[in-house]
Amino acid sequence: MRPISYSRVSDVSTAIGTVAADPGSAFLAGGTTQVDLLRIYVEQPRRLVDINDLPLKQVEELPGGGLRLGGLARMSDVAEHPTVRQRYPMVSESLLLGASPQLRHMASVAGNLMQRVRCTYFRDTEAACNKRAPGTGCSAMDGVNRGHAVLGTSDCCIATHPSDLGVALMALDAVVRTEGPAGQRSIPIDDFYLLPGTTPEREHPLTHGELVTGIDLPPLPVAARSRYIKIRDRESYEFALVAVAIAMSVVDGRIAEIRLALGGLATKPWRARAAERVLDGAPATADSFTRAAEAELAGAVPHGMNAFKIELGKRTIVRALTETAQREESA
Amino acid sequence: MKSPQALQTTPAPDSAVVRGPDEVEVRLRVNGEIRRLSIEPRVSLLDALRDRLDLHGTKKGCNQGACGACTVWVDRRRVLACLTLAISCENREITTIEGLADGDVLHPMQEAFLDADAFQCGYCTPGQIMSAVALLAEGHAGDDEIKEWMSGNLCRCAAYPHIRAAIRRVRDEQGGDRAAH
Known part of the structure; x- marks a missing residue:
């Protein structure tokens, strides 16, 4: 892992302002993807801004019968939440069928949506990968691709998206709430995930410093x-x-x-x-x-x-x- | 929204303070004791425990979140020390396998692992035990649940049947699926 500097923030606007002002910085939530990818040089921010103290861990009722999952709510907390289990069992089940108990205690639901692909070539800095190093090609096309995607692929990338939670959210038409340098946005979950096309390095329509603050589940x-x-x-x-x-x-x-x-x-x-x-x-x-x-x-x-x-x-x-x-x- | 300029002139109390990348002083509360250490922010909790604090009970297996050998508790929840940065654990309570026994009296789960012969090489055992005690506290210790809720701890010697037997024994001894820890 390359040297990094570290900041810990306690409010949303400071978190966003700090990351937005520094192109080499990134948010740190549960870290289960990020620390792993830092260690193998796939992600290389110079500075991590620790957002775990932000008040974004609640699961709240929405007017009209929906539910808002705070972006920093842990996978385990959302999975065990009585209202989630009662009204949206597919959300609870998708979380409990993913990762391990330890990882579910660490990982946030926003981080789950933002997790990177598990393609072995994406994770191998010696391999060609258009997602990690645009323009270098795709080693997976003719490589060990048993786990790779058969839908939504392009000539540039066939990496499978690994999130289970995201699949349940797609079925529910969930809405991703973000806050960034340009203010707050609500992004339908289908628009939150981009197809690889010719730009597989771009997975979400987010700007640098834009933070996923929550996920809204509609009444259904x-x-x-x-x-x-x-x-x-x-x-x-x-x-x-x-x-x-x-x-x-x-x-x-x-x-x-x-x-x-x-x-x-x-x-x-x-x-x-x-x-x-x-x-x-x-x-x-x-x-x-x-x-x-x-x-x-x-x-x-x-x-x-x-x-x-x-x-x-x-x-x-x-x-x-x-x-x-x-x-x-x-x- | 604060602009970057505003941040520089009016920083929030604990924000915009950049620590590292060189060594910084970090205070960790480990097994009830405050420990001060000088580490770079990139140092994992696992490396801090083993290499700086001489707490070698927590094991480094895969170092990528796949095996569970490094399972410790942060704020009483089982997590993986290899994917946790030590500096992010300031103001949190860290518990390792060394903090489980009460003096010379082993924790009931440690006793049960010995009695049930729940290990062979023993390398995964500290992580198994930290996970097992947490499992009972989480309330997923039914006979048909233990396997699933211990799946984050791999044992390459495949001592799984005995590990599960040890967990069942402590569960039954303590009456129900909740164990004090």
């Missing part, structure tokens, strides 16, 4: 019966090969409401809009579920070792829909 009754299903190489403490966040209501045998998002398959937490279009109003049958899965993965692009994810993705979507429909019928 169907979310009280939502689920998060994660398929991975080992049962715990592992990133997703495929994950599905699902909330669905069935009325008189037809799908009245459907929200579906995918993890492990794409370069950003992926809202399965093609599948939702097939399912909306359709009979809750195996045929609908299969057609929805086929529609969502129709545009998938494999890169050798990760081709299995296309079939695994379809099967996991069908399983999530089938199990949820059964639960709806018996409810």
